[in-house]
Amino acid sequence: AQTVTQSQPEMSVQEAETVTLSCTYDTSESDYYLFWYKQPPSRQMILVIRQEAYKQQNATENRFSVNFQKAAKSFSLKISDSQLGDAAMYFCAYRSAGANSKLTFGKGITLSVRP
Amino acid sequence: DTGVSQDPRHKITKRGQNVTFRCDPISEHNRLYWYRQTLGQGPEFLTYFQNEAQLEKSRLLSDRFSAERPKGSFSTLEIQRTEQGDSAMYLCASSRLGGYQETQYFGPGTRLLVL
Numbered sequence: 001a002q003t004v005t006q007s008q009p010e011m012s013v014q015e016a017e018t019v020t021l022s023c024t025y026d027t028s029e030s031d032y033y034l035f036w037y038k039q040p041p042s043r044q045m046i047l048v049i050r051q052e053a054y055k056q057q058n059a060t061e062n063r064f065s066v067n068f069q070k071a072a073k074s075f076s077l078k079i080s081d082s083q084l085g086d087a088a089m090y091f092c093a094y095r096s097a098g099a100n101s102k103l104t105f106g107k108g109i110t111l112s113v114r115p
Numbered sequence: 116d117t118g119v120s121q122d123p124r125h126k127i128t129k130r131g132q133n134v135t136f137r138c139d140p141i142s143e144h145n146r147l148y149w150y151r152q153t154l155g156q157g158p159e160f161l162t163y164f165q166n167e168a169q170l171e172k173s174r175l176l177s178d179r180f181s182a183e184r185p186k187g188s189f190s191t192l193e194i195q196r197t198e199q200g201d202s203a204m205y206l207c208a209s210s211r212l213g214g215y216q217e218t219q220y221f222g223p224g225t226r227l228l229v230l
Contacts, residue, residue, distance in 0.1 A: 004157075037221075044119075045158075045206070045221040091157050100171055101210070101217055102148065105157030 002027045002094050006106035013082045014114050020067075021077045021109050023092030031097035034068065036077045039108070040088040048090070051075065053097075079111075087113045117141070119222035121207050127228045128197055135193045136225045140209030147190050148219060149182055151175065152204040164190060165212065197229045 003026045013019035025034070036048040051059045051068050058066050063083075067076045079086055089110050093103040120139045128134050140147050145166050150158035161180070162172045166187035176182075179197075184190040194201055204226050208219040 006157075044223040047218055047220075050218070093157075100163075101146070101212075101219075102160040102163060102171070103150075103158070103208075103219060104160070107155070108157050 002029070002032075002096070002104050004092050004094050004104055004106040006092055006109050008109050009107070010110045010112070012112045012114060013079070013086075015082055015084060017082055018078060018080045019082055019111065021079070021090050021092075021111065023075045023077070023106055025073050025075065025092070025094050027073070027094065027096075029096055029098075033095045033097065034066075034075045035093040035095065035103070036064070036066070037091045037093060037105075038086075038088045039091065040085075045091070049077065082113050084113050084115060087111060119207055119209050119220050121205075121222040121225050123225055124223060125226050125228075127230065129230050130197060130199060132197055133193065133195045134197060134227065135191055136205055136207075136227075138190045138192070138207030138209075138222060140189070140207070141211075141220055144209035144211050144220075145187065146210045146212055146217075146219075147184055148208040148210075149190070149192050150206040150208065152206055152224070153202075158206050161192075194227075197227075199229050202227055202229045 034051045039045045063080045089108045091108045092106040122137045148163040149161040152158040164184040179195045182192045204224045206224045207222045210219045
């Protein structure tokens with residue numbers, strides 16, 4: 001079974017600064033997808049960024065980028081120029097490339113942004 | 116797309132009562148997922164449908180839980196004889212089956228409190 005580990009329960013960043021959220025996972029599969037989801041307080045979860053395991057290039061979406069290290073099974077999220085609206089819980093998630101596309105989530109990390 | 120909707124948003128019930136939640140996916144999304152999220156944890160997979168067929172159920176889904184998706188449109192999740200341990204956020208997500216581009220879109224969730 002796949003597992004996703006987010007060992008940092010909380011992080012804080014100054015507005016306009018850069019922060020990196022860590023995630024490690026365990027799998028015996030070679031083909032899979034990794035995701036970062038954001039869950040603002042009392043609001044629904046939205047996809048931040050996605051990475052395909054077969055791609056060596058790290059995904060980027062505006063101020064969000066990932067550092068995907070397949071051999072180390074590490075998948076960190078970097079948020080540049082942090083904004084107050086970035087404050088939320090962030091979940092790392094894994095999905096197999098097989099037929100069942102259920103997501104396996106980590107415990108999440110609470111990010112606070114200081115003005 | 117109008118987004119995934121869930122009803123009710125909040126439910127308080129007494130132990131032993133039955134409750135039913137509804138999820139309306141994004142139109143034309145043929146996959147629908149149910150997850151459960153307890154406080155301080157990431158969502159955990161419960162079950163998913165492709166069209167009207169229920170393709171997988173997690174071991175978390177005890178016999179007291181049943182889910183349906185008649186006609187491959189909306190879905191209901193029923194919990195019979197609720198227990199205090201059922202208190203959680205129940206999340207619904209939908210996606211359009213489409214290989215690596217498949218993205219799950221989440222609803223706002225139904226927060227259940229069992230007294």
